[in-house]
Amino acid sequence: MKRRTFIKRGLLASGSVLVLGDLEGTRVLAQDASGTPKQGGTLTWGHSETTQNLDIHQTGTASTLRLLQNVHEPLLTIDDHFHVQPNLAASWERSQDWLTYTFHLRNDVVFHNGKKLTAADVKYSFERIKDPKTSAVSFDVFEDVAAIDAVDDHTVRVTMSKVYSPFEARITYLNCAIIPQGSGDTQGKQPIGAGAFEFVQREFGNFTRLKRFDNYFRGPAYLDEIVEREVTEATVRLTGVQTGQMTLINDIPLDRIAQVEKSPNLQVKTWHPLSWAFLNFNHKVPPFDDPDVRKAFDLMIDKQALVQGALWGQGVPTPTPSFPNSPYRNNDLEVRKQDLNQAKALLQKAGVRPASLSIKFKVTTNYPWHVQAAQIMQAWFQQAGVNVSLEQLTWSDWLSQVWKDKNFSLTMVNFFTLWEPDFLYYNIWHTGGSFNFRNISDATLDGYLDQARQSTSEDQRVTLYREAQQRIFDQAHDVILWYRNGSLAAVPALRGIDTIVQPNGSNLAFWRTWLAT
């Protein structure tokens, strides 16, 4: 019996349900549509992860950003189609040569400490991110920034030393949020922003309490309070919302989504992508320095079966990591279908005898579904005659061995929120990219990416990023595996569940949600 058949039969035999239906949608209870929003109430959110350092400029974890989305505001923001829109800046101008940006601030923005937003706050925030001593995660956005000037109380001018065309898009990331002048040292423990909710209290690892900020510039939220309870054990989290102890949870356990969706007492929202995952080769370790070998490995994988087996159907295969609604996505690409004979032929062409290969596949237990995926892929690799052994690593060990020391042959990882093409492709696939842990060095690809970040033509950027995706696919620099679905479950009384998930697919905002009694 083929492994694929075995997996499918195994899942069915164990009583599991393969979800092949709509991968994106909301099942809202009937009464949700009715009623007028009303103010009041506490939303208890069972959060799937522990939040870390609360300093918005320093924090790199998706979990902390998910919470701080409610506390902070960036200068510009994005809409559902990733078009840059005004936010704290009511408008802005870009000079003809793309070297000067002038931002005109709203005059009705108040921080949680009662101070009104001024140009000095923007200057302070951007300079803090640019300062290497801050260890800000978005410091690279400001590398080509020559000066940040407060022209007057409500006008800020940013001068670039050279063109960096993604600048406007990059400052929409929450990591570039505007904080009050001088508040940097205390942000980690007492975040102060201009968001819809203000920080009240945190017991590390247990909960964070936020309360409504009545002076929020878009108008006050409906909820009085948000209590973010950090419940990392998925089943306990699910029990919490089923028993009404929690109002809402994110990340329903993958193997339970199908069952929860049938529950008459819960609302469920699923969407994709929450994140995307890829299989990685170390390009400096033979035989993975040969594109034919990498392509052969790609051909050994049945991505659809992998999504069913590892994600319980909660995802879709994709040949590119660009978000489905991104204008930069290359829609001509198609996932390579599993073809073990062609894979063997490619290995032969590359002069590699499958039986001579003995490869260690390092996978982190931080994402249990990655371990399952690795086990499934291992079986396919072995079907093609390649001996692959798995090494399961804690997140800390994976980061040290794979990410930092690049000591691996084969691995896999996933990313959240990388919708902006320069951040995504330059960092991950450029020879000098910060996230290029696979030792990829491809002059053609570098050329596309260098040109794209300095191009002032939107059409040209679209073309270049599509070319870049084609190149990554043709060279099989990595194998893009899937988009994983995000999911929320909520009690019937919570209204506005469709307003919660932000365009980046990861952050959650509760400004428009309310509780019906």
Next chain:
Amino acid sequence: MLSYILKRLLLLVLTLWIVLTVTFLLTNVVPGNVAVMILGTRSNPETLAALEQRLGLNDPLPVQYVRWLGKTVSGRWGDSLRFDQPIGALVRQKLVTSSVLVVMALIIAVVASIPLGVIAARRQNRWQDTATSGVALVGISLPDFFWGILFILVFSRWLRWLPSSGSVDPGQDLVQSLRHALLPALALGVGLMAHLTRMTRSAMLETLSKDYVRVSRAKGLAERKVTYKHALRNAVGPVLTVAGLQLGYLFGGVIVVESLFNYTGLGWLTYQALLNRDVPLIQASVLVIAAIFMLSNLIVDLLYRALDPRIEYG
């Protein structure tokens, strides 16, 4: 007596130093560091090097050791590298949270086990004895996480009596704190209760066969008085000693139960510190757990003498 206490305290300090030095060496030998964890997959070589420098991770090991020892002795534990919180406050807060859980588990175990053990002994080889021994065997054989899952299912999911997860600071809301601690305390206490039940049973059986018990009965004392006033008082000493010694074990063993119930106490904190290679926090947590274990041993030893004046200290 005083010299005995002083000797034990000196031994305690020496043992703590050895434990901490071994912990320091082990945590520094294993691969990985906290800077990598802090930056995660948003790190690059430059930011990583800057952060490692800022956290003092590039200093030679002996320099780090001396710096750490100085801080530990003077009580300046500094901030957790990973969580950016003062370690002293963090450990204190989590210690209080865990204490509620552990003390409750101990009370549940002692209060339930002594009557069960007495009943089993008084009804030796009858159905009550068989039932109690069977329950005790099941209690000992199954791990605490199994009981945890079962209790969540029954008391939280089905009956909806108690919260399935989380913890509340007893200083803020004592009732809620106790409600949140009850299920994990039950899960933690079942194994100990089973163990103490068996101990009580055998101690009672031994005591009930003593001559003075026979004499009491011959004198016509009521069976209830013989059992509870004379036999139990003598049998319960070793049981309470074992229960006291378990206090230290419970503090060290709460990691699984705390993780299961998302009960964010000292066990949970230690686990997080280990996962994140947060060396100062690991050391502080281990120090506190080791100190509790040794102090509880010392206190039990001293109490044992109070309970049984025949015991002499060398």
